[in-house]
Each structure stands twice: as structure tokens, then as C-alpha cells.
Amino acid sequence: MANTKLEQMSDSVAKDPSMMTGAIPKKDWMDTPAIFKPGNYCYPAKQDMVEYLDKNLGSKGLFGEPRQWDVESDDWKLPENWKDIIIQGIKDRLDKFRSFKIFMDCCVRCGACADKCHFFLGTGDPKNMPVLRAELLRSIYRNEFTKAGKILGRLAGAREMTFGVLKEWFMYFYQCTECRRCSLFCPYGIDTAEITMMAREILHLVGVGTNWILEPASNSNRTGNHLGLQPHTFKENAEYLIDDIEEVTGLRLESLNFNRKGAEVLFVIPSADVFAEPGIYTFMGYLLLFDHIGLDYTISTYASEGGNFGSFTNNELMKKLNGKMYAEAKRLGVKWILGGECGHMWRVLHQYMDTMNGPADFLEVPKSPITGTVFENAASTKMVHISEFTADLIKHGKLKIDKSRNDHRVLTFHDSCNPARGMGLIDEPREIIEAVCNNFHEMPENTIREQTFCCGSGTGLNTGEIMDLRMRGGLPRANAVKHVHDKHGVNMLSCVCAIDRATLLALMEYWNPGVEVCGVSELVGNALIMDGEKERDSGLRFEPLAGMEG
Amino acid sequence: MKILPLLVEKETAIIKRWLKHVLSAFPADAVRFLEKQNDRFANPLGHNFSEGLTVLYRNLRSEEPGDVTATLEQLMKVRAVQAEDTPAESLAFIFTLKDIIRDECRKEWSPELDDEWPDFTARVDRLALQAFDLYMASRERLFQVRIRELQSGRNALTDNMKCPSAMLREDLANKKAGND
Structure with missing residues (x-):
């Protein structure tokens, strides 16, 4: 038989x-x-x-x-x-x-x-x-x-x-x-x-x-960022985004600047935010925010990478690549450092930077020039996360916001491992999302906050030759997203990490088509009501806003 | 007894055995976990298999079978990235269902069921054919994801690539070489 x-x-x-x-x-x-x-x-x-x-x-x-x-x-x-x-x-x-x-x-x-x-x-x-x-x-x-x-x-x-x-x-x-x-x-x-x-x-x-780790690390050692972008290229890439912002808002932002000595704040980002989708939209969000509040900031073309692939090799290279942040802060004479939506940058920064390259006693304890909040949690490292900074602005009512501009999004939030477990950044991104969006749904409890599931591609594993493996490693995360996609119609997975922005997109394309990926600052940029702007009919990625589809 | 009512009666035993068979492909240390952890988010592999096989089986033994594409697609997506399996191994579990059913129903089996059996196995075979299409579509999707990653520039994060200034230098060097 x-x-x-x-x-x-x-x-x-x-x-x-x-x-x-x-x-x-x-x-x-x-x-x-x-x-x-x-x-x-x-x-x-x-x-x-x-x-x-x-x-x-x-x-x-x-x-x-x-x-x-x-x-x-x-x-x-x-x-x-x-x-x-x-x-x-x-x-x-x-x-x-x-x-x-x-x-x-x-x-x-x-x-x-x-x-x-x-x-x-x-x-x-x-x-x-x-x-x-x-x-x-x-x-x-x-x-x-x-x-x-x-x-x-x-x-x-x-x-x-x-x-x-x-x-x-x-x-x-x-x-x-x-x-x-x-x-x-x-x-x-x-x-x-x-x-x-x-x-x-x-x-x-x-x-x-592996080459994918050592080559970006070499590039970072040479020019400051993973791709080996030289200062003029980095600057040009960022400036292209000013054109895009103008098209969406009708405003030509004049505040973007590089290597400006005497600025109050040095802003350090993951370099992917100036050249790769969907990070570029996050970058546009940062710029709109800074313009909105009139922040006195500058971006270094050498500390042009928050990411630290050295941390996937050995502590000596990690230390060397991390060192450029303080070195540039000193050279430019800023008071404190603001960091963008990056993943392992924050792990290195929160857990190792102070011991490796501190104390940064030439900097001041970060104080928001807009709200007066002193970031005691960063008293030692002198570096504040953009989500902490933004959440503080929102809490003090310093931002003019039109939440409906994110109504075409049904959101969930992926706690990026390093900010969430590596430094305890859990509530701030949620406070921001709640303030700038109307449709937000959490994934199941045992897949978020401290218990968040990894994207499956961090620490140098986000290379194409192991795509099968990445899809397997990312299954637990994708499985939780699928749940809120099916239940609430979630169509946007937000996060605060550049590797996430790159790799969750691949993960979603495979497991949950119809779910896109964005940084939290992109949502902020969409919602900000800028002085003198035109009536917006599209979001930062030129997608029609709710009610503007026709 | 007709075959479909018999399959309803035997449902729990058959699904249990079918699931055990599918999970037996994993190392013994993992099987214990995959079988026992009932939280669907703490055990996505086990959950996908147990829920998926249940939906597929219930549809096969239904008087009025419906569309199970979504469930089968999810299972095939899981299978298509389990790269240790060949496509044949990935789909074998569907055919094995026939053996499991015959074995579980051996006591109740009658000549009358022999007459019905070809029609029922045709249902299983149709499911297998659909699974084959969905498995291939999942592999294709995986390659498309990789291609899109390359095209979008995200590979700059996920692969090494040359920086624009290096490419410019190469272009200039090539032009110079051409002019010389």
C-alpha cells in the first residue's frame, strides 16, 4: 500500500x-x-x-x-x-x-x-x-x-x-x-x-x-563613509535632495551646510541617508525639521558616516572609525553632537565610545536650544539621538504639525535592535509617530520594544550572496509584520536604522508585498507645516497624499 | 463510508502525522521546539507549517473546496528559502499525504473507497501542481528582490560597490587611454 x-x-x-x-x-x-x-x-x-x-x-x-x-x-x-x-x-x-x-x-x-x-x-x-x-x-x-x-x-x-x-x-x-x-x-x-x-x-x-565588512570599513577609514564618497560628492548628493524638497514644498532650504566652524551642533548621519532610497527621504525629513526650528547645525564631510563596520571586525578598528566624530566635533568647535537614525552607530556610541575615545570634555552637555531641555542621559557622550531631540520638541509644542499628511500611511514601528536594546530608545520614536500620524498599530508584544526581532541582516550580513539566509533570519520579523498587515492593513514599516531601511525593504518585498519602509524623520518631514510653503499634494517621495490621488 | 466523511473523522490524527512528517526534516533538537511552542510569533516556522497544513487538509477533504492560494503561497515562500532542500524535497510532503491517509484509514478501508481514491488523489495532485508554480514564483521573487536591491542603490549598503568618484577617475583614465 x-x-x-x-x-x-x-x-x-x-x-x-x-x-x-x-x-x-x-x-x-x-x-x-x-x-x-x-x-x-x-x-x-x-x-x-x-x-x-x-x-x-x-x-x-x-x-x-x-x-x-x-x-x-x-x-x-x-x-x-x-x-x-x-x-x-x-x-x-x-x-x-x-x-x-x-x-x-x-x-x-x-x-x-x-x-x-x-x-x-x-x-x-x-x-x-x-x-x-x-x-x-x-x-x-x-x-x-x-x-x-x-x-x-x-x-x-x-x-x-x-x-x-x-x-x-x-x-x-x-x-x-x-x-x-x-x-x-x-x-x-x-x-x-x-x-x-x-x-x-x-x-x-x-x-x-568577509569582503562586505572590510571594504566599507576601509572606505570609512579613508574618506569617512562606507562608499568612499569624497567630500564634494557627499555634498552634491545631499544638495540634490534640496531640489526634491523644493518640488514637494515649494521652499528652497538655505540652511544645509557642511564643515562650518562654530556651529552649535554637529549632525552625524548614516551615509546611506544621502544616497540610497528610502534613507534619502529620512534625510529630507531631518533638513525640514532643522529649518523649521532654525537649528544652528553643520554636517561634516569626514564624519559623514555614523555606521561603524569596524565594530564587526575588532575593537581597534571600531575605535579608530568612531574617533572621527569627536575629532570633527573638536575641529569644528561645536557644542554637542546630534546623531541621525542609525543602528550600530548607537550601539558603539552608547556602550563603547566613552571608554574608547572619551572623555569629550571639550564639548558641553547637550542642551536643546529650542526647548532648553538638558539631555542628562548624554552628559558623558555629549551626543543626542534625533528621536530624543524631536520627541522633546513635540512635547514642548515647538512643531507645527499636520498629521493628516501621513493619512495615506497605515504604520507600524520596528524597534531597531541597536537603539532599542543597545541604548534603550523605545518610547521616543513612538511619541513622534503618535504625534505625526493618525494610523499607527503596534506589532505583537513579544516582537517589539526590548523583545524586538532583528531584520536578519545586521552586522555585515546584509549582502546579496546570502539572500536566502537573510529571508530566513528575517522570518520572525516579517511574520509579525504580516499579522498587522493582514489585520489592520499596515502598509508602512517605520524604523530608526539605515541598515533596516535597506534590508527590511527586501524582506517586505519577499514576505509582505505592499508594505514599504521608512525612517521616522520622513514622517516628521511630511507632517511639518513650514512657513511659506505651498499646499502640499505629495509626500517626500512624491507619492500622492490621501485625497490627492486623482 | 464515503471518503470525505472518513477524512473529516480522521482529521486530527492525519494532520498531526502530516505535521510531524514535515517537521522531521529539521534537526531533532529543533523539532521539540517547533512542535511544542504554540505562540505563533515566538515560533513562526512551526506556526506557518501547522496552520498551513491544517488549511490545506481541510480544503482537500471539503465537499466544496475553496481557494487556498494564499496559504499555499506562504508555505511555499517558507520552503523556497530553506535552501538545504531541493525543489523535489520541498514539495514531497504534499505527495506523502496520500501515504499518511491510506495508513491512517487502513482499518476502515473498503472497496468502495478504492473507487473514490483516484478522484481524491487527483485533488492532491492538483494541489501539488499549484504548489510547484508557487514555489517557482517564490524563487523568482527572491531573485527579483536581489535585482531590485542592486538597481535601487540599496546594494551600496548591502554590497560593496565603487564610489562615484572612483568611477569618474576610471572613466577619465579610460578616455585618456583611448586618446593616447
């Missing part, structure tokens, strides 16, 4: 190695090899990128030996002593970072984090359980640095460093977006993101890194 062939086919689905992850279900995780196939790994860093970065960071070998190598090959052209480099790399970091040592020791494998990772939820691969992902590194730590591991070996969860382990690290520490959702549920407060950061640092020591 039963069709034998079909039974066999079903059986093979269950038992054959997984193409995506190499996972063979019935075996212990330590015996399950990582197998690389096109589509499940990021392209390796180009030789000249590694050479450039090595040279510019003092030739300390932080990026390994520059070379061409093939991820699918069994010869990664590693240095002969690569294992020694790895073990020494772990040792150095255990000595230097107390948090790393604690995170290696204190996990009791309770499993609270296991089902919290969007990559686990989207792939079903146990090695994407944060506890198991950390075990990939912890097992080597035990083997080399703990008595139990040295004596009992595998019984104590220890194992030797092998090429197979290295492959596993490259696969799974690049299937973690450092979003820290798992950390939220850890009773010990283990920050798995920092474990991934350490693992990536160590991988770079033997020259195992």
Missing part, C-alpha cells in the same frame, strides 16, 4: 546532511560538520582590503595574512601556525576583557536563550541557538584554559581546535547579527553579541573575514 519510494524520499529529507548548514540531525553537534555551499556564506575579504587595513592599523596582524582564498575549498591558505594564533588570540582577549572571561565561564546552559534567536527561529538549526553558538567557542576555551576541559576533554564539553571548528565559527558567527535578543532572556546577563564580537576578532587574526 505505502509507496516505498516516497517513504524513502521522506526519510532522506530527515536524514541527509543539510545543504544550508551541514546539519545532520541524528548526530551530536560536535560531530556535525559545517558545509559551505553557494548561498550560505559571505564572500571572503579581498587581498587589497586586508593589506590596506593592516597597514593603516599599524601592521599588527589584526586582519591576518592578505591573500585570496576560497570558502568552499578545504585549503583556506591559513598560516602554518594558525592554531597558535587562535589560542593566543583567545588568551589575549581573556586577559584584556573581563566580560569575555565571565561569559566563557558562567553559562550554566539553562537554555533560556535557546529559542530566542531569529536565526534559530528561521532556520531551525540548533547551532543557531545562542547557547550552542557560544559553545562553539566555549568548547575550545575549556580545552585550552580550564582544568576540567584539559583532563576530561569531551566529557567536560571541551574539544581541540581543528579546521572543522574554524569552518563552524565562520559559518555560525556570521549567522548572528549581534542583536542581543538572547541576552535579554539570559539570567546571568551574558551578552552573546560580545561573544560573537570576540569570535570575529579571533577569526580576523587568521585572515578569515
Whole structure:
């Protein structure tokens, strides 16, 4: 009766190695090899990128030996002593970072984090359980640095460093977006993101890194931004948007300026906001806001990138790329810094900047020149988030707003991981949205605020060669958006992160066609009633406003 | 007993087994979670499968089958990015339903049902054909997403690309080389 062939086919689905992850279900995780196939790994860093970065960071070998190598090959052209480099790399970091040592020791494998990772939820691969992902590194730590591991070996969860382990690290520490959702549920407060950061640092020591991270990082080191835009190009791109604003509002904004010494505020944005949709509309929103309140600001063409791809490599490059913000603030003589809608910029800024490049005692504690509010929370870093700044303006009734100009949007809000979990920016964007829009619907409780699901493409994973993987990692987020799309007709997913603005769009195009993506400041720009403007019939992206479709 | 009423009677057991079969493709450690976590937002994969298979099955055993395109499309979207599976493996679960039904109904099976069986399996086959179209459409959509990302300039964020000034320099160098 039963069709034998079909039974066999079903059986093979269950038992054959997984193409995506190499996972063979019935075996212990330590015996399950990582197998690389096109589509499940990021392209390796180009030789000249590694050479450039090595040279510019003092030739300390932080990026390994520059070379061409093939991820699918069994010869990664590693240095002969690569294992020694790895073990020494772990040792150095255990000595230097107390948090790393604690995170290696204190996990009791309770499993609270296991089902919290969007990559686990989207792939079903146990090695994407944060506890198991950390075990990939912890097992080597035990083997080399703990008595139990040295004596009992595998019984104590220890194992030797092998090429197979290295492959596993490259696969799974690049299937973690450092979003820290798992950390939220850890009773010990283990920050798995920092474990991934350490693992990536160590991988770079033997020259195992991805090009999509190292090339933007090199560009940022050279010209200040990911694309390597030179000052005149950056300025021209931004100025094009003044033309667009004029077409929508009838106003020619005169306030946009660059590198102006003596301005009160330095404004730092993710560079994507001046060249890529839909970030450019967010940028137009910033400019309208600044003009509306008459803010004395300037933009640096060197601190022209809030994003810090160095933070996906090692702490030294992270520090160097971050340093330009204070350096430019000092050079221009501003009083404080305002930051745009960026993701990991805020993580670096909130958690590391003060230690790495502070104290910025040449700056003043930020004080809104419009409302007089002193941002005590930024007393040390001297840098305020645009959403905090805008929410404060709204609270004090300083903005003239026509909410109906966003009536063609039915909104929901995606808490971008780094601002939400990395710095606690949760209520301000909502206050803004409530003030400038009439149609706003939250996604389910366990998918927003502190518990927000990642876009699935952060930390250098938003490259095209792993689109399948991005769609899987983003499934939990897309699934929640689908719910409000079906239930309330949500057609716009707002967020406060440039990587989100780029990658959620792809995620929506695949999972939820009909849902667009915008920055919160774009909504502000739409709603602001500017002095002397014409009657607006379209939004900042030239889409007709509600009632103006004809 | 006619086949459709029998399938209504056996619905719970069949759907349960069908779901177990589909989830068995995942590693054992994951299956426990995928089966047990009932919160649809905490377990999107498990939810998509359990809800999807239920809708598909109920439609197959319905006296008046409706349109299940939206449900099937969502399932195929999930399948189309599970890159470890070949297309055949991704769609095999639809055909396996026939085996599961025959096995679950073996005690109640009668010659009368043998007569009805080809008509019922034709329903399953039609579903499989529709699934094939939707699976391919999902793969196509994935490629379109990638192409649009390249065209829109968003790839500047998601891929490395040359900066405009580098391209200008190259253009100038090419022109110069051409003139020389």
C-alpha cells in the first residue's frame, strides 16, 4: 500500500546532511560538520582590503595574512601556525576583557536563550541557538584554559581546535547579527553579541573575514563613509535632495551646510541617508525639521558616516572609525553632537565610545536650544539621538504639525535592535509617530520594544550572496509584520536604522508585498507645516497624499 | 463510508502525522521546539507549517473546496528559502499525504473507497501542481528582490560597490587611454 519510494524520499529529507548548514540531525553537534555551499556564506575579504587595513592599523596582524582564498575549498591558505594564533588570540582577549572571561565561564546552559534567536527561529538549526553558538567557542576555551576541559576533554564539553571548528565559527558567527535578543532572556546577563564580537576578532587574526565588512570599513577609514564618497560628492548628493524638497514644498532650504566652524551642533548621519532610497527621504525629513526650528547645525564631510563596520571586525578598528566624530566635533568647535537614525552607530556610541575615545570634555552637555531641555542621559557622550531631540520638541509644542499628511500611511514601528536594546530608545520614536500620524498599530508584544526581532541582516550580513539566509533570519520579523498587515492593513514599516531601511525593504518585498519602509524623520518631514510653503499634494517621495490621488 | 466523511473523522490524527512528517526534516533538537511552542510569533516556522497544513487538509477533504492560494503561497515562500532542500524535497510532503491517509484509514478501508481514491488523489495532485508554480514564483521573487536591491542603490549598503568618484577617475583614465 505505502509507496516505498516516497517513504524513502521522506526519510532522506530527515536524514541527509543539510545543504544550508551541514546539519545532520541524528548526530551530536560536535560531530556535525559545517558545509559551505553557494548561498550560505559571505564572500571572503579581498587581498587589497586586508593589506590596506593592516597597514593603516599599524601592521599588527589584526586582519591576518592578505591573500585570496576560497570558502568552499578545504585549503583556506591559513598560516602554518594558525592554531597558535587562535589560542593566543583567545588568551589575549581573556586577559584584556573581563566580560569575555565571565561569559566563557558562567553559562550554566539553562537554555533560556535557546529559542530566542531569529536565526534559530528561521532556520531551525540548533547551532543557531545562542547557547550552542557560544559553545562553539566555549568548547575550545575549556580545552585550552580550564582544568576540567584539559583532563576530561569531551566529557567536560571541551574539544581541540581543528579546521572543522574554524569552518563552524565562520559559518555560525556570521549567522548572528549581534542583536542581543538572547541576552535579554539570559539570567546571568551574558551578552552573546560580545561573544560573537570576540569570535570575529579571533577569526580576523587568521585572515578569515568577509569582503562586505572590510571594504566599507576601509572606505570609512579613508574618506569617512562606507562608499568612499569624497567630500564634494557627499555634498552634491545631499544638495540634490534640496531640489526634491523644493518640488514637494515649494521652499528652497538655505540652511544645509557642511564643515562650518562654530556651529552649535554637529549632525552625524548614516551615509546611506544621502544616497540610497528610502534613507534619502529620512534625510529630507531631518533638513525640514532643522529649518523649521532654525537649528544652528553643520554636517561634516569626514564624519559623514555614523555606521561603524569596524565594530564587526575588532575593537581597534571600531575605535579608530568612531574617533572621527569627536575629532570633527573638536575641529569644528561645536557644542554637542546630534546623531541621525542609525543602528550600530548607537550601539558603539552608547556602550563603547566613552571608554574608547572619551572623555569629550571639550564639548558641553547637550542642551536643546529650542526647548532648553538638558539631555542628562548624554552628559558623558555629549551626543543626542534625533528621536530624543524631536520627541522633546513635540512635547514642548515647538512643531507645527499636520498629521493628516501621513493619512495615506497605515504604520507600524520596528524597534531597531541597536537603539532599542543597545541604548534603550523605545518610547521616543513612538511619541513622534503618535504625534505625526493618525494610523499607527503596534506589532505583537513579544516582537517589539526590548523583545524586538532583528531584520536578519545586521552586522555585515546584509549582502546579496546570502539572500536566502537573510529571508530566513528575517522570518520572525516579517511574520509579525504580516499579522498587522493582514489585520489592520499596515502598509508602512517605520524604523530608526539605515541598515533596516535597506534590508527590511527586501524582506517586505519577499514576505509582505505592499508594505514599504521608512525612517521616522520622513514622517516628521511630511507632517511639518513650514512657513511659506505651498499646499502640499505629495509626500517626500512624491507619492500622492490621501485625497490627492486623482 | 464515503471518503470525505472518513477524512473529516480522521482529521486530527492525519494532520498531526502530516505535521510531524514535515517537521522531521529539521534537526531533532529543533523539532521539540517547533512542535511544542504554540505562540505563533515566538515560533513562526512551526506556526506557518501547522496552520498551513491544517488549511490545506481541510480544503482537500471539503465537499466544496475553496481557494487556498494564499496559504499555499506562504508555505511555499517558507520552503523556497530553506535552501538545504531541493525543489523535489520541498514539495514531497504534499505527495506523502496520500501515504499518511491510506495508513491512517487502513482499518476502515473498503472497496468502495478504492473507487473514490483516484478522484481524491487527483485533488492532491492538483494541489501539488499549484504548489510547484508557487514555489517557482517564490524563487523568482527572491531573485527579483536581489535585482531590485542592486538597481535601487540599496546594494551600496548591502554590497560593496565603487564610489562615484572612483568611477569618474576610471572613466577619465579610460578616455585618456583611448586618446593616447
